[in-house]
Amino acid sequence: MSATVVNDPVGGVARGVPRPDLRQDMQGEMPAQERVDIAMRHFVRDFGAVAATYMESCVHCGMCAEACHFYVQTGDPKYTPIWKIEPFKQAYKREAGPFALFMRALGLKRKVTIEELQEWQELIYDSCTMCGRCTLICPMGIDIAALVSLARHGMHKAGLVPHELWAAAERGEREGSPLGATPKVLKERIEWIADEDDVDIHLDKEHADVLVTMSSIEIQKYPQAMAAVAKVLNHLGMSWTIRSDGYEATNFGLLSGNADWQRDMSMKMIKAAIACKAKLLLLPECGHAYTAMRWQGANVYGQPLPFKVRHISEFLGEHITDGSLRLKKGLNKTVTFHDPCQVARRGGVFEAPRVVLAALGAEVHEMKDNRSMNWCCGGGGGVISIHRADAIRYKAFEIKMRQVEDTGAEMLVTSCSNCRLSFDDSQAHFHWDKTAHSLLEAVADNLDDTPPARSVAPAAIVNPYREAPAP
Amino acid sequence: MDLLTLARGPILQWALVIFVVGTVWRLAGILLLRRKPDYTEPRSTHTWRGAANLIVKRTVPKREFAAQTAFGNTIGYVFHIGLAVVVFGFVPHILFIKSLTGLSWPGLPSGIVYVVGALTVAALVAALVRRISNPVMRLISNADDYFSWAVTIAPVITGLMAAAHWGGPYPTILAIHVLSVCLLLAWLPFGKLMHAFLVFIARGTTGALFARKGAST
Ligand code: HEM
Ligand code: HEM
Ligand code: SF4
Ligand code: SF4
Numbered sequence: 224m225s226a227t228v229v230n231d232p233v234g235g236v237a238r239g240v241p242r243p244d245l246r247q248d249m250q251g252e253m254p255a256q257e258r259v260d261i262a263m264r265h266f267v268r269d270f271g272a273v274a275a276t277y278m279e280s281c282v283h284c285g286m287c288a289e290a291c292h293f294y295v296q297t298g299d300p301k302y303t304p305i306w307k308i309e310p311f312k313q314a315y316k317r318e319a320g321p322f323a324l325f326m327r328a329l330g331l332k333r334k335v336t337i338e339e340l341q342e343w344q345e346l347i348y349d350s351c352t353m354c355g356r357c358t359l360i361c362p363m364g365i366d367i368a369a370l371v372s373l374a375r376h377g378m379h380k381a382g383l384v385p386h387e388l389w390a391a392a393e394r395g396e397r398e399g400s401p402l403g404a405t406p407k408v409l410k411e412r413i414e415w416i417a418d419e420d421d422v423d424i425h426l427d428k429e430h431a432d433v434l435v436t437m438s439s440i441e442i443q444k445y446p447q448a449m450a451a452v453a454k455v456l457n458h459l460g461m462s463w464t465i466r467s468d469g470y471e472a473t474n475f476g477l478l479s480g481n482a483d484w485q486r487d488m489s490m491k492m493i494k495a496a497i498a499c500k501a502k503l504l505l506l507p508e509c510g511h512a513y514t515a516m517r518w519q520g521a522n523v524y525g526q527p528l529p530f531k532v533r534h535i536s537e538f539l540g541e542h543i544t545d546g547s548l549r550l551k552k553g554l555n556k557t558v559t560f561h562d563p564c565q566v567a568r569r570g571g572v573f574e575a576p577r578v579v580l581a582a583l584g585a586e587v588h589e590m591k592d593n594r595s596m597n598w599c600c601g602g603g604g605g606v607i608s609i610h611r612a613d614a615i616r617y618k619a620f621e622i623k624m625r626q627v628e629d630t631g632a633e634m635l636v637t638s639c640s641n642c643r644l645s646f647d648d649s650q651a652h653f654h655w656d657k658t659a660h661s662l663l664e665a666v667a668d669n670l671d672d673t674p675p676a677r678s679v680a681p682a683a684i685v686n687p688y689r690e691a692p693a694p
Numbered sequence: 695m696d697l698l699t700l701a702r703g704p705i706l707q708w709a710l711v712i713f714v715v716g717t718v719w720r721l722a723g724i725l726l727l728r729r730k731p732d733y734t735e736p737r738s739t740h741t742w743r744g745a746a747n748l749i750v751k752r753t754v755p756k757r758e759f760a761a762q763t764a765f766g767n768t769i770g771y772v773f774h775i776g777l778a779v780v781v782f783g784f785v786p787h788i789l790f791i792k793s794l795t796g797l798s799w800p801g802l803p804s805g806i807v808y809v810v811g812a813l814t815v816a817a818l819v820a821a822l823v824r825r826i827s828n829p830v831m832r833l834i835s836n837a838d839d840y841f842s843w844a845v846t847i848a849p850v851i852t853g854l855m856a857a858a859h860w861g862g863p864y865p866t867i868l869a870i871h872v873l874s875v876c877l878l879l880a881w882l883p884f885g886k887l888m889h890a891f892l893v894f895i896a897r898g899t900t901g902a903l904f905a906r907k908g909a910s911t
Contacts, residue, residue, distance in 0.1 A: 364898075
């Protein structure tokens, strides 16, 4: 495979998907060979026993293709999940595996070239949302999504990230938000929405039990979310705050593959939570924010966090279950719920949003594939930010659209603002009549402020923190 | 020493040595790597149960994936079970294992073993045809996949030839059969056939990590 065929490396023309523009992005100046070496060094650098196990275990059965929306919708074999990390697999076997010495000495594995890495940029970024659906089909149990995440570390170091994603991450590192929601903007937006919605939003309190964090997407596009979380926490009578020194939870360091930026972004929130002596760091409706803080935050910090970390949907479910959050059954229509991949399949939160919807009086019509088997909206993992990926993202979205339509539900709800952004964008593209609504906002619109009746605790609902994995 | 004695003696011994050393080396090379401590608050501490669970559970594909994977899985099931039946059910094999280890168990009628052997060959051929004709599999396949296939089918074919007294003098064919088994043993640790061990480690790893998060497998 040479540089001249980068656009169509396997000769497969994707069904109905226009080819992406011939465009590969590079950051920084360095000789080609150095890029390759750096990519591989950093890829191999964070190699532990887990990643090595996965790298060694593939039997090339090809089943993972059938789980991936990008392959299913295009039929193009290059979108086979395990193929997306092929150069890194080669490099691992050549440089780091148990037989690396033989591989090199006998020339069994070629050195990866810069052309290959450039070609794979599209596979590692544009056509993988790290949704983890492929992980559930692999007969070997390989977590392919985790390997893509590692491959992105190498690509970032080598300066081979799609430009928009890189720029968003770099801006996040520099300004504190990938979308320009700087502390100053945050303050202005909060003042405005607090006034608009007539709600108290606590900013920069010195001490608080709950540190509320936001997604820049909410601050800039769905500011209603800020009012909604305030209404809920005020309703619960909690001591809480948003802090301008640690509010941004979407972690573009994680998405772009820059581990240092990921750490910086997480540490801001961790420090803010410690500074205000929070007992709980509440994450916004955002999927990768959950992965970054709930499942990686403590490891970035290097020790257990002195506070709990919860996604807003878990938090709502918990407080409905214990009777402290009382809702009006104001959503009495049929609703279908889109499970955000990082919160549900990869995060372990399945039942809490359903508890919330039931409490709102909604009749839930599940999609054919729900909970751990849900199909991704197509825009996660930073894909929504990459213009070049629009065509394939819309193609992938068609599955979601079909599944939502098939439920016949009147309303579509989710608990991830990045999913909402992706739904909004695709809705406009397809002139679709369904809008993805926020679970949190539905709750905030239906708070029951009448004094509690005597027996409030619904006995039958299980604790959503301890729920068994979905079948 | 004639070929058969050579094959049954030193060559088989060497093959076993390579098999054991190679397997230990490869497993150690993976398992002795760093495992980062995980400081996140676990949703569940039943990680061992999660590991065991996935090791068993992933043997059958999830309902949602059953249709798309039915063909490949059926082929896979036929030749894996076929191999096990032939290796552990054929009376001469049991005698051989007994001579090595002292263990023995009742065998199957030879007729059944021959039928199963033929089915195994058919399934392995189907697997190869699929690998070459399915665009996804063709793209992701490499030399290891084809070599490992050949090394797997060789003992089955030569075994059937020996049993049928076909293709040459019996001792020669039997010697070739034993040599093909030696090749399989010696190659197993180095290529994808190592999945016979790694499948438990990989599934167990994911099962444990996901159980910790309460995520679904
Ligand atoms: C110990 C238990 C084993 C398990 C659980 C296991 C499982 C699997 C699975 C899940 C696949 C991929 C799916 C498929 O193509 O059907 C596979 C492929 C394969 N296995 Fe095994 N395996 C085991 C042992 C073995 C052994 C001992 C051999 C050979 C001596 C073997 C030979 C093969 C071959 C050749 C393939 C690839 C077939 C192809 O080309 O598609 N397996 N195995
Ligand atoms: C249908 C398939 C097969 C048939 C009909 C077959 C048949 C035979 C026969 C007739 C012998 C000679 C026993 C003797 O006289 O000592 C033998 C030996 C042997 N076979 Fe197979 N075989 C088959 C498949 C396999 C496979 C798949 C393996 C291993 C992967 C295998 C491993 C062995 C071994 C280790 C011996 C012992 C050689 C010795 O006696 O020293 N065979 N087989
Ligand atoms: S993680 Fe999701 S998008 Fe990425 S390869 Fe797997 S199924 Fe496809
Ligand atoms: S499903 Fe698993 S074993 Fe099969 S090709 Fe994909 S990663 Fe490899």
